[in-house]
Amino acid sequence: NAGVTQTPKFRILKIGQSMTLQCTQDMNHNYMYWYRQDPGMGLKLIYYSVGAGITDKGEVPNGYNVSRSTTEDFPLRLELAAPSQTSVYFCASSYGNRVDTIYFGEGSWLTVV
Amino acid sequence: TQLLEQSPQFLSIQEGENLTVYCNSSSVFSSLQWYRQEPGEGPVLLVTVVTGGEVKKLKRLTFQFGDARKDSSLHITAAQPGDTGLYLCAGLNRDDKIIFGKGTRLHILP
Numbered sequence: 722n723a724g725v726t727q728t729p730k731f732r733i734l735k736i737g738q739s740m741t742l743q744c745t746q747d748m749n750h751n752y753m754y755w756y757r758q759d760p761g762m763g764l765k766l767i768y769y770s771v772g773a774g775i776t777d778k779g780e781v782p783n784g785y786n787v788s789r790s791t792t793e794d795f796p797l798r799l800e801l802a803a804p805s806q807t808s809v810y811f812c813a814s815s816y817g818n819r820v821d822t823i824y825f826g827e828g829s830w831l832t833v834v
Numbered sequence: 835t836q837l838l839e840q841s842p843q844f845l846s847i848q849e850g851e852n853l854t855v856y857c858n859s860s861s862v863f864s865s866l867q868w869y870r871q872e873p874g875e876g877p878v879l880l881v882t883v884v885t886g887g888e889v890k891k892l893k894r895l896t897f898q899f900g901d902a903r904k905d906s907s908l909h910i911t912a913a914q915p916g917d918t919g920l921y922l923c924a925g926l927n928r929d930d931k932i933i934f935g936k937g938t939r940l941h942i943l944p
Contacts, residue, residue, distance in 0.1 A: 764924075764934040766932070769931065811876050820926055825876030827876050
């Protein structure tokens with residue numbers, strides 16, 4: 722079972738560069754989420770989507786963009802990377818707001834230098 | 835803003851001891867979840883509690899949701915080195931967003 726797949730696993734970016742973190746799920750979940758986790762901290766919601774074509778901001782959306790053209794994919798775009806975006810990024814999906822169905826990807830470690 | 839405060843932040847105990855970690859808020863949540871996260875991996879959902887006063891058991895782990903649905907506790911009996919990890923609580927807020935606490939980092943010494 723693939724579940725939630727994130728790529729890349731690790732990436733180093735220079736300040737001002739842009740990149741996209743990919744996220745795919747094969748569970749036909751309609752809800753998808755992007756979180757970031759800073760050292761010693763919990764997860765903060767960046768963006769989420771309740772279905773294809775629908776996205777909404779979370780707690781910390783500045784500096785990021787998302788799209789949801791299909792049920793399976795929910796890419797996260799970083800424009801003009803900044804050191805403050807150095808973090809671990811987690812994608813997750815669930816069946817509606819049924820949090821007992823939520824699955825997380827393995828994370829993407831991003832360093833901006 | 836609905837916040838979840840977890841305590842203690844760090845806990846290191848000997849194998850075989852019992853422990854309790856806490857998740858507190860001033861706000862009411864429709865449900866609370868507990869996750870365990872191991873280094874290099876994403877959080878894994880352990881349990882969801884929905885009803886005030888609810889108690890759920892998962893082997894040596896006992897989870898309780900406060901009567902007012904503002905707090906929760908996780909009790910581990912006879913801790914084992916395999917219990918080592920970051921324990922996160924999260925709540926489903928009024929906007930249907932999952933809000934996380936900062937976690938309790940637990941280390942069980944063999």
